[in-house]
Amino acid sequence: MDLVLTQPQPLLKRISWLDWLFAVALALGAGYAYGQYVDHLSYYERAVLIGAVPTFAWLGWFWKPIKPLMAGIAILSLFAISLYHGNLARMDQTFFLQYLISSQAAIMWMCTFLVLATVSYWVGLLGRSEFALQAGTWLTWTAVLMGFTGLMVRWYESYLISPSVGHIPISNLYEVFVLFCLVTSLIYLYYEGRYATRQMGAFVLLVVTAAVGFILWYTFDRQAEDIQPLVPALQSWWMKIHVPANFIGYGAFSVAAMMGVTYLFASKGILASRLPKLEVMEDIMYKAISVGFVFFTIATILGAMWAAQAWGGYWSWDPKETWALIVWLNYAAWLHLRMINWVRGPALAWWAVGGLLVTTFAFLGVNMFLSGLHSYGHL
Amino acid sequence: MSTATRTIQPPGKALYELLSSMRFAVSLLTVIAIASIIGTVLKQGQPYSDYVFQFGTFWFDVFRILGLYDVYHAGWFLVILAFLVVSTSLCIYRNSPNMVREMRSFREHATDKSLAAFHHRREYVSDLSVATLAQRFEAYLKARRWHLKTRPTEDGGLLIAAKSGSLSRLGYIFAHSAIVLICIGGLIDGNLIFKAQQLLGIKKIETRDIPENQVPAASRLSTSNPSFRGNVTIPEGGSANVVFINVGDGYLVQDLPFILALRRFHIEHYPTGQPKAFDSDISIYSPDGKLIKNATVSVNHPLTYDGIAIYQASFGDGGSKLALKAWDLFTPKDQALDMTGVVHSHTELKTDMGNYRVEFTTFRPFNVEAMGKGPPPLTLKNMQVLGGNPTQGGEGMQNVGPSFEYKLRDAQGQAREYSNFMLPIQIEGRWYMMSGMRTAPNQPFRYVRFPLGPNDTLASFMRLRAAFLNPQLRTEAAQRFAATALGGGAANADMRTKLAESTAKMLDIFSQGGFQALGQFIQTKVPKEQQDKAAETYLKVLELASYSLLQLADEQAGEKPPPPGAVAGWFIRDSLNAYSDLFIYGAPVYLQLTHYDQVQSSGFQLTRAPGKNVVYLGSLLLVIGIALMLFVRERRMWVRLRPGGVLLAMSAAKKTIDFEREFAEHSASAEKLVKD
């Protein structure tokens, strides 16, 4: 018998030299940034920077395709930055920047690829075409690559406007919508790989396409893509962790909701022969809500801690805060509902779809209809 | 059986069952979510008068009794939260012993019969000895970090009972205790003590607008109050030893164990005019006036002293001193009076048109406005943009200098608001002093533009305005205009007199009501078909006659009138517009800001929140607990070894696809383990 069976399985044994190389590259990158900018970083920001190394290294080990993605983002971003020569005006003068990888161009490419991916997935689903489904996957990955590059370059561009204006691009509605598209796509891609089934992409990408539609409207109708300086309340390192944690939550809940939709379709016999088994959808729904719930919990707590520092109280019952609580309670209820014996799949699926409405209201509706302390992104 | 037990169940037990049931948990979570929505739909903590206005007195009272103006502190809301605490506590009480037992136990006493009933089960044939098999399976499981316990069986075989992921049970205890902790922490920081005192009648809310030192003890909270959250506004150079806590439609005064003084407040701005930083240089003094420390607080950077955190919450004017020129608008006087004002206070103003009270409300040292590229079109909309807040970035942003606002209240108590810029503003190449007026706070300001004369001052316009109100000068100007228009000589004498008379009449009408009065005059006196044409002629005559009037006024004042030409033409036109607007302006004077001495104020929020650490501890437990529950999967495995064969059985608390996969993996591995 082979010894492999008795070999321990833990993470450290499963990682290859490539994984180590990746970690070293991350550490070098962070080390370089640290050396260059240490004087401009607060202690917390230094901690965030250092903490990013093991976080992303672990992510790369845990989910292999993240490694080439991150390498691609790094290469494209650095290339774009090198083209700027520290001069923002070159955005409209250099071919690569103007049409490909200035933040605005890259984000538009992200939008394009996401729409194409959605179409591809639908063609694949309806036409039972493995090729089209595969194309959907690749298009989604490319979109994610372009989107993250766009955000990285935008981060750099904000500093070119003026060092005092520079900030991480997750501070207004336009930027977080891009983030939402990216996070939702990535979470979906993870499950797609994990369950080796691509058909659900057709449904999940519908939410992402809707977000793309919003970005396009916001860009062309409202000219919202301009980089704005940060109001004092947002100038905090908390933002760097609070917002991403929130959007992992939103993204995961969206994926879960679309699994719910897929489930409901399939359980009524619609497209059922083309879709995976109901258990798969149910499983992903549960997993996505679990991930979303954990991150949303963290995000809400971080938000409370940030509020304690910026506004003077960890909980003020501000509308955004309250809606975060409502979203959280909703999914807590979902998780418990699942454990009641007589509650079956369809009920859970409907509840998850309803959850997306609650989440969307917390995310967008509050900004549109309610006023409060959360001042970014009024529509 | 179950019905039998149910009927004999004592009510206490039934209640316990209900409160700690999963159905109750789901309902409770949903109810709290729905209740929370109310407070986000109905704006909380507004002045009661706003609610009365919005709902009418009947519904106002209904909503007030339901506590809808402060939902999150309403009795019924707290009761629901109390249910959450009780229910969760009962859940923990009910399930924890079982959880702990599950965590500890290996279930090594599973019988062959029970194992045979497992859904996830596989049997293998093996030639290996029980000892060898045991060694192999134990090594296999240990390498995967399973915990195990081996028990010999009567038939000479062994039972390996293994488990993994038991921590998820600990997660349950962590997460649910965390909910209780967080609620308790929140309650500590809520205003429960005051609520109790209010119920007992010891304390009551102050609703009168009286000086702080006159607030009676019943509405004051002592420095020993364990938790509070209040606000205070301090002008530069001022200090405070209390904060105000808003409750219902009134407030409470919270005494502080120290004196908080504001030395200076500063704002930094981005080039676009948006604020970049708010900083307050503060000092803390002991109650007897000894300086304890100096510090700077800013948004995101509070100061904690003596368990009380001091936050930068807002800013405003702390009583800037304004030096003003008051120009009479409806008397033939062309000189201004000097006057002073202090923001947040008021002065009496005696005029020929009655007595007024000027209430100075704000002063802004600068205003960044979107002036657009090149001269903006002269539209009313444009004028309103000028008075609005600085809009977002973009080109054409310009600092147009200081402005101040005041309310002018007449003897009847009616007030209009005014917003005046200190510096002239250029529109279409010409310079104006801008003064905005509105009759209600929710309206945009509408601007009167006083044109600057040849010396870049208001003097010319004011002289012309005064001249309009001087009948003698008007007549003289009419005559001069008639003479210039028709030439001298006796031939035209008759026509000249007629023209002079009608011009004087027109000047008279205009001087008493501007273009509106003139328009009305034309409408009543001129046949309909000829009105347009007449209006055109009248305007022309009015402009020319006004120029004559200006010449006269300037000569009288010993000033040189502007030479005829485009500049003078525009000046006259602008002056006529401005003069005409005065009849809508609604004030007997225009206050021009000449000098200021800015005093800012800073708003602080002070909190004492001893429950915060409990909440944070709870939060930490919550995250750990939830992560353990959701990401750690509890699985059990039994490997029953007997000579000649192996039985492998698995179970999991949650049946997921991962578990199916894992069972397949382990049963495949076992396949290999049982072979030589």
Ligand code: HEM
């Ligand atoms: C805000 C309040 C609550 C939160 C955030 C919460 C959170 C959770 C989570 C995340 C799970 C794990 C679900 C899963 O594994 O799929 C869980 C399980 C559970 N919760 Fe709660 N819960 C809350 C309130 C309650 C209440 C009020 C009760 C009881 C009435 C309760 C009883 C349970 C039980 C019995 C389990 C199953 C544990 C197990 O067998 O693994 N929970 N809870």
